[in-house]
Amino acid sequence: MYNHKENLLKKLLLMGQQKAGKSSMHKVIFACAPPKDLMQIGVTTNVSQIQIKFMGNLKIHLLDIPGQPQLLKQYLTEFKETIFSNVEVLVYLFDVEMEGQSFTSEMNTFRSTLTNLSEYSPSSKVFILINKFDKIKESDKKMVFERKYKRIIQEAEGLNIEVKDVFATCIWDETLYKAWSQIVQNLLPERDIIRKSLKSLCNKCSCDEIVLFEKQSYLVIDFEDLSEKKDILKYERISNIIKQFKLSCKTAAIDIKTIMVKSKKFHVIIEEFTQNTFILLLFTDEKVYPAAIKHNLKYVQKLFKSNLGSDTDQLKLLL
Incomplete structure (x- = not known):
């Protein structure tokens, strides 16, 4: 079971100047809002507080901080202790098109x-998202990212705080899921247990790859890939595709339980796994039958039902 501390809210700050895309981003990820419906979203004028249940016992307390200069100044001075105490993760957004004096400010x-x-909160982790990269020409993206990255990292030097990673993102593709998957993974307790459990299940089912997705957001919790490629981006791409398919099914009042894909080279099964997750299994061995994989999953799910703990507690049964 999660201990008492792990069962508390994990505080996540979402910050950056106005119109950087903060509110649109968390609505796409956690509220399953289609990006096209957020084109005319209003400006955030108060701290927006959202509690998100994730992987059973984990609860994320997300604070979307308004980016208007006058409001932001107050949060950075008068209310700084309230805003910045007990922060687990800070996600800071930059608008990629911001240049010159605006960027310096x-x-x-x-x-x-x-x-x-x-x-x-000196032990907190920081993730930087340089957002709206879809507005940059493909030929310029690498150069723009490297220039912004270098400036941002220089600004963080000398401060006792850990910048975990910097991402180029936009709300229209898998870059958003890549960034947020890594963010939430840093909030998960006992992630090593999840990884070991997936590896065990992968071996027992004779699969080449296995991926665990959070059920509502379809963010990647973890994966095991027996090949040498270890291409996490392809899973984020799958995550984005499945989520869009899920939204289409929701419009038609259809609930997804299982997806199967078959080609000459591989089989893929995507199945509802625990109460809070979906699982993807990919196998290339022709001697492995999809029905056998599904039977194994049903057996595991039945085993899980005898355990009243969290998703992580249930996954421990696979070790």
Whole structure:
């Protein structure tokens, strides 16, 4: 079972200047909102607090902080202790099109944010999302990302805070899922147990690859790939595709339980696994039958029902 501390809310700050795409982003990920429906979303004028249940016992307390300069100044000074205390993760968004004096001003705000975080939550993790990358020409993306990345990392130097990663994102493709999958993975307790359990199940089912997705958001919780490629981006792409398919099914009042894909080279099964997850299994061995895989999954699910703990507790039964 999760211990008492792990059962508390995990505080996640979502920050950045206005119109960087903060509200649109968390609505796409956690509220399953289609990106096209968010084109005219209004400006956030108050701290938006959302509690998200994730993987059973884990609860994420997401605070979407308004980015208007006057409001942001108050949060960074008058209310800094309230905002920055007990933060587990900070997600900071930059608008990729912001340049010149506006970008310099944003750098000052970013440094003030990290300074407050290092004072009130020094053990927190920071993820940087350079957003709206769909507005940059394909030929310029690498150059723009490297230039922004270098400036952002330089600004964070000398502060007692860990910048875990920097991502180029947009709400229209799998880059968003890649970033947020890694963010939520850093909030999960006992992730090593999840990884070992997936490896065990992968071996027992004679699969080449296995991926665990959170049920509502379809974010990747973890995966096991017996090949040498270890291409996490393909799973994020699958995540995005399945989520769009799920939204289409929801419109038609159809609930997804199982998806099977067959080709000359491989079989894929995507199945509802635990109460809070879906699982994907890929196998290439012609001697392995899909019916056998599904039988094994049904047996595991029946085994899980005898355990009243969290999803992680249930996965331990596979070890």
